Amino acid sequence: xxxxxxxxxxxxxxxxxxxxxxxxxxxxxxxxxxxxxxxxxxxxxxxxxxxxxxxxxxxxxxxxxxxxxxxxxxxxxxxxxxxxxxxxxxxxxxxxxxxxxxxxxxxxxxxxxxxxxxxxxxxxxxxxxxxxxxxxxxxxxxxxxxxxxxxxxxxxxxxxxxxxxxxxxxxxxxxxxxxxxxxxxxxxxxxxxxxxxxxxxxxxxxxxxxxxxxxxxxxxxxxxxxxxxxxxxxxxxxxxxxxxxxxxxxxxxxxxxxxxxxxxxxxxxxxxxxxxxxxxxxxxxxxxxxxxxxxxxxxxxxxxxxxxxxxxxxxxxxxxxxxxxxxxxxxxxxxxxxxxxxxxxxxxxxxxxxxxxxxxxxxxxxxxxxxxxxxxxxxxxxxxxxxxxxx
Numbered sequence: 001x002x003x004x005x006x007x008x009x010x011x012x013x014x015x016x017x018x019x020x021x022x023x024x025x026x027x028x029x030x031x032x033x034x035x036x037x038x039x040x041x042x043x044x045x046x047x048x049x050x051x052x053x054x055x056x057x058x059x060x061x062x063x064x065x066x067x068x069x070x071x072x073x074x075x076x077x078x079x080x081x082x083x084x085x086x087x088x089x090x091x092x093x094x095x096x097x098x099x100x101x102x103x104x105x106x107x108x109x110x111x112x113x114x115x116x117x118x119x120x121x122x123x124x125x126x127x128x129x130x131x132x133x134x135x136x137x138x139x140x141x142x143x144x145x146x147x148x149x150x151x152x153x154x155x156x157x158x159x160x161x162x163x164x165x166x167x168x169x170x171x172x173x174x175x176x177x178x179x180x181x182x183x184x185x186x187x188x189x190x191x192x193x194x195x196x197x198x199x200x201x202x203x204x205x206x207x208x209x210x211x212x213x214x215x216x217x218x219x220x221x222x223x224x225x226x227x228x229x230x231x232x233x234x235x236x237x238x239x240x241x242x243x244x245x246x247x248x249x250x251x252x253x254x255x256x257x258x259x260x261x262x263x264x265x266x267x268x269x270x271x272x273x274x275x276x277x278x279x280x281x282x283x284x285x286x287x288x289x290x291x292x293x294x295x296x297x298x299x300x301x302x303x304x305x306x307x308x309x310x311x312x313x314x315x316x317x318x319x320x321x322x323x324x325x326x327x328x329x330x331x332x333x334x335x336x337x338x339x340x341x342x343x344x345x346x347x348x349x350x351x352x353x354x355x356x357x358x359x360x361x362x363x364x365x366x367x368x369x370x371x372x373x374x375x376x377x378x379x380x381x382x383x384x385x386x387x388x389x390x391x
Contacts (some may be wrong), residue, residue: 006069010138013065017130020058024123027055040113063102070095087136094133101126151247157181160247167213172239180243189244192237197223216245270328272340295349302338302346303330317356323347 032043045052073095105122108115150156164177172180179185197220211219220241224233233241300309315326327343327350330336338346 007138009065009069010134013062013069014130014134014138016058016062016065017127020055020062021123021127023051023055023058024120027052028120040116042113042116066098066102070099091133091136094129094136098126098129098133101129150250151186151244152183156247156250157183157186159250160186160243163213163246164243167217169214169217169239169242176239180239181247185240186244186247189240189242189247192233192241193244196233196237197241211245211249213242213246217242266332269331269340273328273331273343274324276340276344290345290348292349292352295345296353298342299346299349302336302342312350312354315354317354318350319356320347320351322356323350323354326350 027045027047030045030047033046035044038044073092101122105119105126108119108122158181161177161181164172164180165174180189217238220233220238224235224238303309303312318326324347327347331338331343
């Protein structure tokens with residue numbers, strides 16, 4: 001199943017599921033009429049027959065799409081040879097849960113009408129699972145679909161042909177490069193990537209960073225020699241998937257470039273905080289006193305956005321350098337949105353409010369105890385005898 005078909009089926013699945021649930025809630029707002037001897041012990045609904053039929057039709061379409069998608073998805077889970085990523089596990093759990101709820105709902109409608117009052121709750125459960133399932137899959141399918149549109153642009157096809165022709169890969173000359181750079185060949189290469197390579201590797205691992213054409217070809221050739229439980233990677237598949245990976249390399253480059261830019265900005269922020277903190281530490285003895293109440297308010301306002309103030313107490317007293325590292329960690333790992341000036345104020349407030357003596361500072365000298373049972377010096381005078389009482 002291609003990315004375009006998967007995307008549109010996912011959108012239809014979500015829209016039908018939400019529409020059917022909303023329509024069901026409206027139909028259940030109509031009272032039930034007594035129907036002695038009828039098939040349903042709860043009575044007969046007074047809802048409009050037309051909209052009841054529409055709801056049933058939506059339910060049938062929903063079940064058909066679900067069966068079709070599971071028919072293609074479930075077998076791929078058994079072929080996967082490594083631990084499944086968390087997103088894939090959640091995706092599979094939601095899909096199986098939807099199936100269980102649908103079976104329960106159909107069984108109640110057909111054979112166990114005395115449980116009919118639970119149908120709205122089951123319908124709501126199906127809708128919630130459908131929304132979660134769509135959230136986990138649709139963004140990636142839409143991204144892949146949009147990426148494929150860019151892949152097949154004439155400018156990109158010319159680039160792929162040029163890169164392959166000059167790559168020096170054995171068996172790929174100018175004529176072969178022109179053949180591999182066609183839309184048909186790139187579509188086949190995409191299928192090899194999705195249905196053969198992804199059996200053993202998560203797509204995020206494969207598409208972690210862009211590579212040269214020769215590097216993609218060497219990796220694919222090495223993977224073809226490894227045993228696997230899924231469909232084998234044939235010699236002709238190696239060239240096809242290499243061409244497709246070269247075609248999507250600009251997209252990978254944009255992603256990597258964006259990540260590097262993010263990391264660079266974070267590193268600059270950390271360096272700025274470090275420099276400001278070091279300068280502040282050098283000048284803290286000469287700087288004028290700051291407003292401690294304002295610093296306390298800033299600390300409570302910024303730091304309680306991610307955790308409780310008790311966490312600071314649990315951390316315990318620390319040195320100025322220790323609190324600097326804590327604040328830097330909040331900026332990098334928790335993405336705390338504070339300026340360098342605010343970070344410096346918070347660090348100083350923490351260092352002064354919860355201080356700790358640096359291990360490098362000498363402790364104050366303690367007086368040495370007087371010697372006990374030691375021989376007196378040679379030049380020491382003997383103690384004078386005490387006068388006897390009554391002398």
